[in-house]
Amino acid sequence: MPELPEVETTAQGVRPYVEGRMIRRVIVRERRLRWPVPRGLTRILSGLKILSVSRRAKYILLDTEKGVLMIHLGMSGRLRVVPASTPPEKHDHLDIVLSSGKCLRFHDPRRFGSVLWVKGLPDEHPLLASLGPEPFDPALDASYLFDLSRGRTLTIKQFIMDGKVIVGVGNIYASEALFRAGIRPGRAAGRVTRKGFADLLKAIREVLGEAIEAGGTTLRDYSRVTGEPGYFEQSLNVYEREGLACVNCGVSIQRKIIGQRASYYCPQCQA
DNA sequence: AGTGCGGCCTGTCCGC
DNA sequence: TGCGGACAGGCCGCAC
Numbered sequence: 001m002p003e004l005p006e007v008e009t010t011a012q013g014v015r016p017y018v019e020g021r022m023i024r025r026v027i028v029r030e031r032r033l034r035w036p037v038p039r040g041l042t043r044i045l046s047g048l049k050i051l052s053v054s055r056r057a058k059y060i061l062l063d064t065e066k067g068v069l070m071i072h073l074g075m076s077g078r079l080r081v082v083p084a085s086t087p088p089e090k091h092d093h094l095d096i097v098l099s100s101g102k103c104l105r106f107h108d109p110r111r112f113g114s115v116l117w118v119k120g121l122p123d124e125h126p127l128l129a130s131l132g133p134e135p136f137d138p139a140l141d142a143s144y145l146f147d148l149s150r151g152r153t154l155t156i157k158q159f160i161m162d163g164k165v166i167v168g169v170g171n172i173y174a175s176e177a178l179f180r181a182g183i184r185p186g187r188a189a190g191r192v193t194r195k196g197f198a199d200l201l202k203a204i205r206e207v208l209g210e211a212i213e214a215g216g217t218t219l220r221d222y223s224r225v226t227g228e229p230g231y232f233e234q235s236l237n238v239y240e241r242e243g244l245a246c247v248n249c250g251v252s253i254q255r256k257i258i259g260q261r262a263s264y265y266c267p268q269c270q271a
Numbered sequence: 272a273g274t275g276c277g278g279c280c281t282g283t284c285c286g287c
Numbered sequence: 288t289g290c291g292g293a294c295a296g297g298c299c300g301c302a303c
Contacts (some may be wrong), residue, residue, distance in 0.1 A: 002297090034279075034298085059299080075296045076281075091281090112297060128298085154274065160281045162297075171296065194281070261296075 004135070004168030005211035007058045010079050011135040013039040014104060015053040018062065019082040022049050022099035024084075028249035034074055034114040037094065044117060045069070045096070055129050056122060057167035062096075067119040069125075074112025080105045104210075132166045135204050140166070141156045142198040149197070151191040160190035160204065160258040169204055172239045173211065175264045177203040179238045185263040186256065210235060 018206045031037035038044075048064040055061065062069040062081070071079065084095070094115055096104040096226040106115060118125045126207070133140045145166070149159055158168045169177065178185050180203035183196055189251060192200070214235065237247050241264060242255035251268040 032280095072297085074298090075282090108280095109282065110296085112280065152273080158274090161297095259274095260292095 001125070002058065002075065002077060003170035003173055003204050003211075004058060005173075005208055005214075007073060007168075007217050008055055008212050010073065011053050011055045011060050014060075014079055015101055017100070018050045018096075018098060018104055019053055020049065020051075022047065023064075024097040024099055027095040027097065027103075028089065028093070029095075030091075033074065033093065033108065033111050035155060037115050037117060038117045041115075041117065050098075056128055057163060058120075058170075059114065059123055059128065061064075068116060068120060070114070070121045070122060070125065071106065072114045072116075074108060074110060074114070076110040077106065077108035077113035080107065093257060095136055131166055132162075132164050135166055135168050135201075135208055139199070142194065143202050145197045145201060146192075146194045152189040154189055155185060155258050155259075156189045156192050156200075156261055158183035158189050158201040160200070161261075163258075166204070168208065171261050171263075172202070172236070174209050175239050176207045176237060179203075179265060179270060180184055180207065183259055184267075185265050240264065 008139070015260055023045050026042040028037050028041060031039075045064070051063045051065065052203065053062055058072060060071040060073075060190070062071070069167070071077075073079070081102050082105055083111065084097045084101055086103075086105075090094070091109045092107050094106040098104065106113070116125070116127070122128055130191055133144070145160075148165060149156075151160060157174050159165055160177070161171065161174050170231070172252055175185060177200060181190060181199040183200060238253050241253045244253050245251070246253055246266040246269060248266065249268045251266055253266050256263050256265070
């Protein structure tokens with residue numbers, strides 16, 4: 001399941017193949033994604049050069065002189081670069097055929113992903129406009145999170161997974177960051193101390209940074225552009241480790257549903 | 272306004 | 288073996 005590290009890894013992986021390339025055409029085989037793939041994408045994109053590949057939250061942005069193509073991997077989406085002649089497989093919903101003879105191929109069995117076209121600045125798109133800061137934004141600090149959380153009754157885990165608060169913290173890394181910060185996922189956000197948020201922000205940055213370094217976490221659906229797995233899975237301390245010994249203290253890791261999401265924590269190390 | 276939850280999807284796994 | 292059902296999850300949009 002692609003979280004921010006997986007999306008970042010994907011953006012980095014496709015960048016050398018698509019930046020500076022011309023789009024020859026677009027082949028849409030299935031437009032029923034999270035949002036319908038816009039009609040006329042071939043007409044819009046053909047002949048445009050991809051100026052840059054970037055990422056905002058979990059969106060991959062392909063910038064052209066006429067607008068920006070926003071790609072979200074949902075939870076089972078993948079982007080691969082393959083020769084344009086490669087026969088499509090099941091769930092290969094869309095190809096962006098490049099002047100190089102290769103194509104950027106979007107594959108998404110669950111179709112929670114999306115491919116959208118924005119004419120103006122991507123930040124003005126409704127899906128991006130109200131998003132919170134990037135975790136690695138230097139302007140982001142613990143005080144921001146602390147202030148925003150005052151009076152909030154939802155759990156700290158739900159709070160950090162809320163894209164309006166901070167982007168890019170998905171289910172896996174939320175559990176992992178809370179473990180590192182020693183905070184129980186079920187604690188009310190409004191009851192987390194200033195120190196707690198300092199620890200938590202540090203932990204979020206560490207976990208995401210390490211996961212990017214490792215090429216992401218490979219669980220179920222995700223693999224890198226090259227098809228090789230990410231290696232962060234072996235660094236997970238609590239996620240999907242219910243009943244196993246805490247790496248810190250040996251106490252059994254607990255699993256609890258919070259906000260309809262599986263959450264994992266050590267009852268000893270996390271208060 | 273903040274909170275909780277339904278719904279979108281399919282592959283995988285489990286029990287019968 | 289085959290089948291149904293539960294589950295996984297990002298995140299929007301609705302209802303309270």
